[in-house]
Amino acid sequence: MRYISTRGQAPELNFEEAMLTGLARDGGLYVPAEWPQMSADDIAALAGLPYEEVAFRVMKPFVDETFSDAEFREIIQRAYAGFDHAARCPMVQTGPNDWLLELHHGPTLAFKDVAMQLIGQMFETSLKRSGQRVTIVGATSGDTGSAAIEAFRGLSSVDVFILYPHGRVSEVQRRQMTTPVEDNVHALAVDGDFDTCQALVKDMFNDLEFRDRVRLAGVNSINWARVLAQAVYFFTAAVSLGAPARKVSFTVPTGNFGDIFAGYVAKRMGLPIDRLVIATNQNDILHRTLQSGAHEKEGVAPSISPSMDIQVSSNFERLLFDLYDREGSAIAQLMDELKENGQFTLSQGALDRLRAEFDSGRASEEETLAEIRLMAETTGHVICPHCAVGTKVAREAHGSAPMVTLATAHAAKFPDAVEQACGIRPDLPPRMADLYERPERLTRLPGELSALEKHIEGTL
Numbered sequence: 298m299r300y301i302s303t304r305g306q307a308p309e310l311n312f313e314e315a316m317l318t319g320l321a322r323d324g325g326l327y328v329p330a331e332w333p334q335m336s337a338d339d340i341a342a343l344a345g346l347p348y349e350e351v352a353f354r355v356m357k358p359f360v361d362e363t364f365s366d367a368e369f370r371e372i373i374q375r376a377y378a379g380f381d382h383a384a385r386c387p388m389v390q391t392g393p394n395d396w397l398l399e400l401h402h403g404p405t406l407a408f409k410d411v412a413m414q415l416i417g418q419m420f421e422t423s424l425k426r427s428g429q430r431v432t433i434v435g436a437t438s439g440d441t442g443s444a445a446i447e448a449f450r451g452l453s454s455v456d457v458f459i460l461y462p463h464g465r466v467s468e469v470q471r472r473q474m475t476t477p478v479e480d481n482v483h484a485l486a487v488d489g490d491f492d493t494c495q496a497l498v499k500d501m502f503n504d505l506e507f508r509d510r511v512r513l514a515g516v517n518s519i520n521w522a523r524v525l526a527q528a529v530y531f532f533t534a535a536v537s538l539g540a541p542a543r544k545v546s547f548t549v550p551t552g553n554f555g556d557i558f559a560g561y562v563a564k565r566m567g568l569p570i571d572r573l574v575i576a577t578n579q580n581d582i583l584h585r586t587l588q589s590g591a592h593e594k595e596g597v598a599p600s601i602s603p604s605m606d607i608q609v610s611s612n613f614e615r616l617l618f619d620l621y622d623r624e625g626s627a628i629a630q631l632m633d634e635l636k637e638n639g640q641f642t643l644s645q646g647a648l649d650r651l652r653a654e655f656d657s658g659r660a661s662e663e664e665t666l667a668e669i670r671l672m673a674e675t676t677g678h679v680i681c682p683h684c685a686v687g688t689k690v691a692r693e694a695h696g697s698a699p700m701v702t703l704a705t706a707h708a709a710k711f712p713d714a715v716e717q718a719c720g721i722r723p724d725l726p727p728r729m730a731d732l733y734e735r736p737e738r739l740t741r742l743p744g745e746l747s748a749l750e751k752h753i754e755g756t757l
């Protein structure tokens with residue numbers, strides 16, 4: 298499988314290169330040159346298989362020759378061995394035709410683990426083989442950073458630097474990043490919001506000299522391998538509800554558009570998905586885009602679902618690429634407009650296609666709190682604020698197909714908001730119970746490229 302940039306000006310890469318590179322050198326994102334197809338029979342054959350085997354069958358055509366079958370199966374086994382549920386990503390029913398897809402059974406209690414644990418194992422296998430060492434730099438709104446640190450801590454061929462917005466992540470999220478003791482992991486508290494952090498990482502990748510000097514690698518959701526790993530659970534969920542014979546809909550709490558884009562990938566591969574519903578919090582740029590066709594940045598308003606406090610939704614570029622018939626120059630132009638004017642407007646054709654694939658909705662802060670309470674009262678499930686944004690929007694978007702809402706984090710990651718909403722303070726699982734006692738280690742830095750680059754080079 299070849300990978301091409303959404304902006305059409307970067308070299309084509311194979312899977313291994315795309316995985317290790319992250320952002321393309323023309324500023325674009327790598328996407329597969331075509332969508333491999335799974336037939337109805339292929340999909341039906343997934344029923345009842347272990348998660349790991351479904352993962353192997355769904356991802357193998359994208360990974361191609363990078364790993365042998367045996368190697369790839371081992372990577373997948375190791376990636377999910379630390380999950381605390383045998384189904385890895387189990388479903389629970391919450392209504393007559395409603396399900397939650399629980400994605401928070403990994404080590405840091407959020408869905409980011411599903412991809413990051415896999416990436417950690419793939420990086421290790423690949424770098425050991427070539428004897429290389431890389432520097433991973435990532436930005437986080439909270440959950441990506443902890444998942445990355447957890448996945449890469451102690452690995453010999455990798456240093457990890459995670460930029461998070463100072464004072465804007467939950468205490469559990471921060472402690473998950475600042476308490477690991479391995480000296481190859483570095484938590485950087487940056488003055489600014491998540492978009493600042495993400496822009497700094499992008500600028501670092503676009504500083505080609507620095508990029509080459511430190512052998513920069515990215516694991517943000519701009520990394521294709523992450524999106525790919527997330528496509529798997531759309532298959533396991535849909536098949537458990539009767540796909541391919543029956544269509545299934547998904548509602549996805551959305552920030553950077555990675556998780557929902559993975560659903561789109563599953564659909565492109567042949568999974569019969571009825572509706573893909575984008576659920577946003579008050580930072581609702583994507584919902585507004587679907588309504589008006591104008592993709593317009595506003596300031597980020599901090600919310601009780603901080604992992605979705607995003608206005609620059611990076612993976613949306615991958616979808617735009619398809620909406621514009623894979624014309625790299627058209628995407629480069631839109632992205633220039635966004636950078637210069639803080640907005641662009643979709644062509645009518647692109648907007649029609651977007652609406653043909655996706656629905657959207659938003660939940661305000663009050664609605665999110667009310668939803669947590671409602672779910673606790675009517676189903677007995679205590680859910681996290683991100684998930685609540687999803688179930689609220691799912692209820693409004695419901696059609697006749699079964700509706701699966703992605704439960705993206707464990708409620709105990711956001712105990713204050715959950716307690717405020719429903720009076721129940723969710724406990725951390727026993728394996729993490731001493732998190733609040735472990736000593737923290739972090740470096741506070743200004744949101745300036747030169748200061749960050751200097752710090753990183755000085756630390757290596």
Ligand SMILES: *Cc1c(COP(=O)(O)O)cnc(C)c1O
Pocket residue numbers: 407408409440441518550551552553554555556557604605683684705706
């Ligand atoms: C990252 C995250 C999201 C948003 O996912 P995207 O792929 O960025 O759209 C939603 N919920 C939680 C808990 C997250 O950590």
